[in-house]
Amino acid sequence: MAATLKDVALAAGVSIKTVSNVINDYEHIRPDTKQRVMDAISDLGYSPNLSARSLRSGRTGVIGLAVPELSLSYFAELADSTIKAAERRGLKVLIEQTGGDRSRELEILSGPRLQMTDGLLFSPLGMSNEDAEYLNVNFPLVLLGERIFGGPTDHVTMSNVESAQAATAHLLSRGRRRIAVIGAHEGEVIGSAGLRLRGYRQALEEAGVPFDPRLLGYTTLWHRSNGATSMREMLASGVEFDAVFGLNDTLALGAMRVMQEAGRRIPEDVAVIGFDDLDEGRYSLPTLSTIDPGRDEIADTAVRVLQERISGSAGDVPPREFEARFQVIERESSAPSP
Incomplete structure (x- = not known):
């Protein structure tokens, strides 16, 4: 039997109203409470009703970002750039860590937390070009990184x-x-x-x-x-x-x-x-x-392209590939010899 709102509330130890507020991205929710509710939703496989969250658009205003490891500074700074780019467009970001594990990355592409988002920015590390078929999903998806090229989705990468x-x-x-x-x-x-x-x-x-x-x-x-x-x-x-x-x-x-x-x-x-x-x-x-490598440009482009797919403004345009501009930054460690 499918999990209900009441089941989630009991598992998280909160009221049904609190679960509803989390699903609708109500901003005045304590972070630890929100995390408990999200964990309960994930554990129970609860699928929120998108139309109930937004009768006008059926959207959540939340996008997902799946990265290998936030303890790696690059991905932490990429997440920061993504959050800022999303905020400029009125979006929130839900972050997932995959650990660079292929099975976890495949799980992200079909997991219940996707029901809480309108689309996903996905940076795989364990997957490879042979896994490109798994990117053929029924929700807006933008690929990041250098593991898969020529796949069935928009791709933002670096030079x-x-x-x-x-x-x-x-x-x-x-x-x-x-x-x-x-x-x-x-x-x-x-x-x-x-x-x-x-x-x-x-x-x-x-x-x-x-x-x-x-x-x-x-x-x-x-x-x-x-x-x-x-x-x-x-x-x-x-x-x-x-x-x-x-x-x-x-x-x-x-x-x-x-x-x-x-x-x-x-x-x-x-x-x-x-x-x-x-x-x-x-x-x-x-x-x-x-x-x-153009990290801010990568984040801004990825959020913009994902929003185009969410809104439908990109139409039936085939998958696109975007490459950020780079710059050599000269500092003391390679200063010229005197």
């Missing part, structure tokens, strides 16, 4: 290859020729690591600098600790390098710490550039050069 090429060219312009990479993924072609590595290799080729596979530092997750571990392994290997390209800022910051502990001066001995333009890179010692 991974071109921006990584520009990051490498920046280090080359500083006279560096032994450029290590931190964050490579073994065998990856499609995905942030694979695409950024392609840009790195293209820059080397254009500059006539031989590619040396010993300069690739492999990791799994792109956490600071992984960047530190990868750099320790590279230093222990004895391979010579005079620059480091961290495939994200977090990896670069972890690698910088290990190099400084080992007595390597930045940028005198090793020039460093990251990727993502995280806020913490502005305050590291030295400040971190990086790639601004």
Whole structure:
């Protein structure tokens, strides 16, 4: 038997009126109360009546954002940019974490919480191009990230290859020729690591600098600790390098710490550039050069495109792909030699 409003109220330990207020996105609800109600809705598989929430439009005014991990600074800052972009359009954002787990990502695409939203911004990490068919859903969906290309839905992404090429060219312009990479993924072609590595290799080729596979530092997750571990392994290997390209800022910051502990001066001995333009890179010692991948533009475009699909103003336009503009941000970690 389908769960009722009363069932949700009992499970959450609140009144039926409170459940109704949460479903209708009433703003004066305590966050912990709202979370209990949302958890009860999810656990019971309750499907709210959209038309009851808004007799005029049948919409909730809420969009979903599913990301791998908010403990990764990039996704936390992306969520912040998305919330601001949604607020400018009178929308609220419901955030889900998938942990980058494929089964969890597939569950998000059919879970009961979708009933509480008008559409979904979806950034998968565990899924791949072979899973594109699962994006063929019956609700507005905009894909983010670099795991799936050419799917059946609108897609907002960043210029991974071109921006990584520009990051490498920046280090080359500083006279560096032994450029290590931190964050490579073994065998990856499609995905942030694979695409950024392609840009790195293209820059080397254009500059006539031989590619040396010993300069690739492999990791799994792109956490600071992984960047530190990868750099320790590279230093222990004895391979010579005079620059480091961290495939994200977090990896670069972890690698910088290990190099400084080992007595390597930045940028005198090793020039460093990251990727993502995280806020913490502005305050590291030295400040971190990086790639601004257009995070605010990605969030604004994604919310706008999703709203077009929700309202129907996009009509029957086929799936579209949007690529944000990027910028090289030069800071102390790659300052030119005196």
